[in-house]
Amino acid sequence: MLEINNLHVKLEEEDKQILKGVDLTVEPGTVHAIMGPNGSGKSTLSYVLSGRDGYEVTEGSATLDGDDLLDLDPEERAAAGLFLAFQYPVEIPGVGNMTFLRTAVNAQRKARGEEEMSAADFLKLVRERAKSLKINADMLKRPVNVGFSGGEKKRNEILQMAMLEPKMCILDETDSGLDVDAMKLVAEGVNALRDEGRGFLVITHYQRLLDHIKPDVVHIMSDGRIIKSGGPELALEVENNGYADILAEVQ
Amino acid sequence: MALANPKQDATEARIAGLALPQGGCLQTARREALARLREMGLPQRRDEYWKYTRPDTLTQPVAMPAAVFEVEEEPVFNDLDRLKVVFVDGVYDADASDDLEVEGVQIDRIADICGQDIHWAKDLYGVLEAKGQNPVERPLAALNTAFAQDGVAIHVQGQVSKPISLIYIHESETSDAILHHVVRVEPGAEATILENGPAAARFNKVMEIDIADGGKLHHVRAQGRDHERRAATHMFARLGAESVFKSFTLTANGVLTRNEVVVELTGDDAVAHVAGACVGDGDFLHDDTVFITHDAVNCESRQVFKKVLRNGATGVFQGKILVQPGAQKTDGYQISQSLLLDDDSQFLAKPELEIYADDVACSHGSTSGAIDETGMFYLRSRGIPEAEATDLLTLAFLAEAVEEIEDEAIAADILSRLESWLTRRR
Numbered sequence: 137m138l139e140i141n142n143l144h145v146k147l148e149e150e151d152k153q154i155l156k157g158v159d160l161t162v163e164p165g166t167v168h169a170i171m172g173p174n175g176s177g178k179s180t181l182s183y184v185l186s187g188r189d190g191y192e193v194t195e196g197s198a199t200l201d202g203d204d205l206l207d208l209d210p211e212e213r214a215a216a217g218l219f220l221a222f223q224y225p226v227e228i229p230g231v232g233n234m235t236f237l238r239t240a241v242n243a244q245r246k247a248r249g250e251e252e253m254s255a256a257d258f259l260k261l262v263r264e265r266a267k268s269l270k271i272n273a274d275m276l277k278r279p280v281n282v283g284f285s286g287g288e289k290k291r292n293e294i295l296q297m298a299m300l301e302p303k304m305c306i307l308d309e310t311d312s313g314l315d316v317d318a319m320k321l322v323a324e325g326v327n328a329l330r331d332e333g334r335g336f337l338v339i340t341h342y343q344r345l346l347d348h349i350k351p352d353v354v355h356i357m358s359d360g361r362i363i364k365s366g367g368p369e370l371a372l373e374v375e376n377n378g379y380a381d382i383l384a385e386v387q
Numbered sequence: 388m389a390l391a392n393p394k395q396d397a398t399e400a401r402i403a404g405l406a407l408p409q410g411g412c413l414q415t416a417r418r419e420a421l422a423r424l425r426e427m428g429l430p431q432r433r434d435e436y437w438k439y440t441r442p443d444t445l446t447q448p449v450a451m452p453a454a455v456f457e458v459e460e461e462p463v464f465n466d467l468d469r470l471k472v473v474f475v476d477g478v479y480d481a482d483a484s485d486d487l488e489v490e491g492v493q494i495d496r497i498a499d500i501c502g503q504d505i506h507w508a509k510d511l512y513g514v515l516e517a518k519g520q521n522p523v524e525r526p527l528a529a530l531n532t533a534f535a536q537d538g539v540a541i542h543v544q545g546q547v548s549k550p551i552s553l554i555y556i557h558e559s560e561t562s563d564a565i566l567h568h569v570v571r572v573e574p575g576a577e578a579t580i581l582e583n584g585p586a587a588a589r590f591n592k593v594m595e596i597d598i599a600d601g602g603k604l605h606h607v608r609a610q611g612r613d614h615e616r617r618a619a620t621h622m623f624a625r626l627g628a629e630s631v632f633k634s635f636t637l638t639a640n641g642v643l644t645r646n647e648v649v650v651e652l653t654g655d656d657a658v659a660h661v662a663g664a665c666v667g668d669g670d671f672l673h674d675d676t677v678f679i680t681h682d683a684v685n686c687e688s689r690q691v692f693k694k695v696l697r698n699g700a701t702g703v704f705q706g707k708i709l710v711q712p713g714a715q716k717t718d719g720y721q722i723s724q725s726l727l728l729d730d731d732s733q734f735l736a737k738p739e740l741e742i743y744a745d746d747v748a749c750s751h752g753s754t755s756g757a758i759d760e761t762g763m764f765y766l767r768s769r770g771i772p773e774a775e776a777t778d779l780l781t782l783a784f785l786a787e788a789v790e791e792i793e794d795e796a797i798a799a800d801i802l803s804r805l806e807s808w809l810t811r812r813r
Contacts, residue, residue: 186768187767188764189760189764209767209772209773210764210767210768211768211769211770211772211773213768214769215770219768220768222765222768226761226764228765228766228780230780230782230783230785230786230787231780231782235779236766236779239775239779240766240769240770240771243769243771244769244770247770279783296769300769
């Protein structure tokens with residue numbers, strides 16, 4: 137489903153290469169995790185895939201079900217089925233969470249040539265999905281992420297994911313800033329969305345999130361490349377020994 | 388031979404084209420206003436108070452013509468149950484207006500008040516305007532008091548069941564209208580006054596508002612969308628103890644608008660909120676000039692002005708809070724912000740605080756900025772196209788001002804106008 141080939145990316149503003157040839161394939165129904173030390177390029181990968189400004193692809197490709205992602209605007213990528221759960225969800229004062237969700241759902245439907253969801257159907261669906269993430273009516277009414285706690289922001293990301301029903305979900309350090317209970321809640325939300333048609337790419341520093349969201353494949357990223365891939369045991373190895381051993385082994 | 392005085396000459400040239408309405412009980416007030424005007428002279432570009440806004444088209448003898456804009460959508464406030472008071476090119480139109488009988492309020496044309504032996508409005512006409520000339524001169528308001536052709540006196544005596552809706556229709560491309568309204572809210576009485584419409588090619592309007600102790604006045608206006616219209620408006624409000632005055636103005640289009648608001652909080656525990664949202668495109672200048680004087684204890688004032696500008700539009704804000712000696716426990720808030728949708732637009736702001744009491748809380752802030760890129764990417768990453776995301780963020784920016792409107796139906800109406808403006812102008 138998601139195919140990344142030899143992806144090279146540099147910062148637009150300065151001559152700094154961040155990704156130096158990333159190869160990655162995520163099949164439908166699988167969960168891939170990317171781990172790696174700070175500055176290895178994990179977040180850059182998520183931003184480049186979702187279309188954020190400030191990066192220049194110098195080589196390679198990224199496709200989603202054959203669509204060239206790099207050629208699309210961010211909203212087109214979203215409509216094509218890509219979703220990024222932000223590490224730092226953005227506060228948008230003045231825009232109600234509900235309005236935001238409904239605008240997004242209907243914009244994607246429109247882009248795919250589908251009928252817009254009626255206000256009643258939408259309301260029913262959002263209430264149901266919000267409830268399982270313990271998002272109350274007040275959080276739905278408030279401006280997007282404004283005054284939300286760290287945990288509430290992350291749960292709100294998962295709610296968006298649940299409403300938009302993307303094919304390919306990228307979770308960028310969704311565990312950062314969460315206590316154990318909040319992490320469990322978020323992980324449950326993600327697990328509820330796991331199905332055979334959907335792929336996940338979970339970016340994290342720590343193994344503990346992967347206790348709750350069990351990955352099929354774990355990749356270690358360092359200095360802009362994936363240097364090692366393996367099963368869930370690879371995450372445990374990192375947890376026990378840190379990255380030093382793996383880095384030494386590869387070099 | 389007298390020395391040339393361009394300011395005096397310009398003032399006399401303008402006066403020469405106007406006729407002082409003769410006779411009637413307002414004669415003295417009009418003559419005094421004319422004397423004030425001659426003393427001050429009409430504003431010129433080098434006057435400090437007109438530094439950002441060129442006054443020449445507002446003061447020249449003959450108004451620049453303005454095409455009448457064909458609005459396709461339903462006029463603002465149309466769905467509200469309201470009392471319609473209609474003016475066409477600045478003249479009261481009895482046929483188009485509702486019967487002016489509503490419980491709790493008495494409405495008379497200015498021309499008719501002299502027919503009555505005793506009329507409260509005789510003691511208000513021109514009084515707050517004259518007082519409002521100090522410390523800053525407002526010559527266009529004096530000109531208005533002297534030469535106003537029409538207007539109404541609104542006497543709020545109880546709870547008025549529906550809004551009083553002043554509708555200003557623009558029919559002639561060369562119309563030059565001068566309207567003067569006076570409003571008196573009796574103790575404990577409450578009303579809502581709505582204003583909408585372009586009024587004329589050039590519109591000079593004054594509203595003097597006297598709110599007695601415990602009285603409440605809500606004011607919402609939507610200035611007409613005719614692209615070429617010009618307007619200079621003044622509101623002078625005097626607030627008694629525990630009274631409330633809340634005013635909101637929406638401005639979309641119009642080549643030149645100068646809205647001055649002068650509020651005096653004269654009784655303890657009074658509340659004054661003045662807000663505005665404006666959206667402007669291209670050859671558009673919108674100027675909010677506000678002066679709020681706290682002259683009593685424990686009063687609250689809020690100024691919330693938001694401007695969305697693009698394609699070279701200009702926004703101006705001059706806002707002042709003056710806290711007089713003894714006006715302790717004053718709570719003053721002032722914010723003026725602009726959202727510049729391109730590099731050609733500009734916002735000029737002069738926020739001022741002048742405080743002579745030591746136990747007060749006053750804050751002010753003024754910002755200019757573009758659409759937040761981070762927010763934009765967030766919305767787009769959820770599938771919202773750039774144009775729609777821009778609209779959402781623009782409405783969000785305006786929200787704080789629109790939220791100043793208490794009535795939900797009116798606020799929703801105003802919001803829908805802003806939405807359609809944005810959609811039309813994508």
